[in-house]
Amino acid sequence: MKIGFSLPQAGGVAWQAPRVAGYAREVERLGADSLWVIDRLLSPVDPAIGHNGGERFPDEFRAVLDPFVLLGVAAAATERVLIGSNVLNAPWYPPAVLGRALTTLDVLSGGRLVAGFGVGWSPEEFEAVNVPMAERGSRLDETLDVLDRLWTADPAEYRGEHWTLPATRAALKPVRRPPVYLAAFAPASMRRVARRADGWLPALVLPRAADVRTAVTEPWAVIRRMAAEAGRDPDGLDVVLRIYPTVRSGTVVDEVAGLIGRVEAESEVRHVLVDLMYLADDVDRMLDLAAGVLSRVRGPRG
Structure with missing residues (x-):
């Protein structure tokens, strides 16, 4: 099982930004396989839609560092780990600008970028970037088209409804075409994964983690079936599962390790991301948690 961790990006650790490079190096040294960012633009005072079914945004979203900058720091500070987004809200960005940033990150990292995209869900954030939220799905489709042109053609050209x-x-291309993963829960989004993506980005929340079969195994089977129906090889698709522990407790490392064990036994997932955002206000605490999870799952390093 590959195990990755979030970079220090949101909440109290946002004020410790100068330590991001050291954190990335140490997590790589501990044996992690990947480092990840989120994409949060606002923390609305009176949100029309709360986070994860709640009425408000978590306090951690009141301070969030830029995902592109953090990936650049991590790319320069490490040599082996994948660097990825889970997720960038792709409809917010002009595709030419997004393509330049992602190509730069892949070149800077020597071909280690994983581009994870979502459509976004916060009305206030769409208002802030002056993008109609109702167009988010079609804008994502066109963004994927533009990125494909920029990464494979020279000259590159595209004319669509939105972009x-x-x-x-x-002339400047990624070291290798970055794999594109998509977050998807609704049927239309799952079909997009099946038709267009290299992989899927599901999520489980602790302590209220849903049954692995219901939340991961069964939707993954549907995506694979959709891929076959679209003429694609389902075995060519990958999945990276995000695990968010949301309650600080003395047993959280054991709970995360236990869930990783269940995921490995009950699904085809072989790469997990442990999001530490809600567990630590300090980079040293994030490192302790990452080391604890790796040790519980893999045993002490020799």
Whole structure:
């Protein structure tokens, strides 16, 4: 099982940004396989839609560092781990700007970028970027089209309903075409994964983690079936599961390790991301938690 962790990005650790590079190096040294960012633009005072079914946004979202900058720092500070987004809200960004940033990150990291996208869900954030929320799905589809052009063609050109890429010289390419993973829970989003993506990004929340079969195994089977129906090889698709522990307790490391064991036994998932955002206000605490999870799952390092 590959095990990754979130970078220090949100909440109290946002004020410890100068320690991000050291954190990334140490987590890599501990044996982690990947490092990840989220994409949160606002923490609305009176949100129209709360986070994860609640009425408000978590306090951690009141301070969030830029995901692209953090991935750049992590890329420069490490040599082996994958660096990824889970997720970037792709409809917010002009695809040409997004493509430049992602290509830079892949080149900077030597081909270690995993591009994870979502459509976004907060009305206030869409208002802040002046993008109609109702267009988010179609804008994501066009963004995937533009990125494909920029990463495979020179000159590259695209003209769609929402985005235009005038014919442009596009000599700088990623080291390898970054795999694109999509967060998807609704049927239309799952079909997009099946038709267009390299992988799926599901999530489980602790302590109220749903049954692995219901939350991961069964939807994954549906996505694989949809991929076959679309003429794609289901075995060519991958999955990275995000685990968010949300309650600080003395047993949280054991709970995370136990869930990882269940996931490995009950699903085809072989790569998990442990999001430490809600568990630590200090980078040292994040490192302790990451070391604890790795030790519980894999045993002490020799």
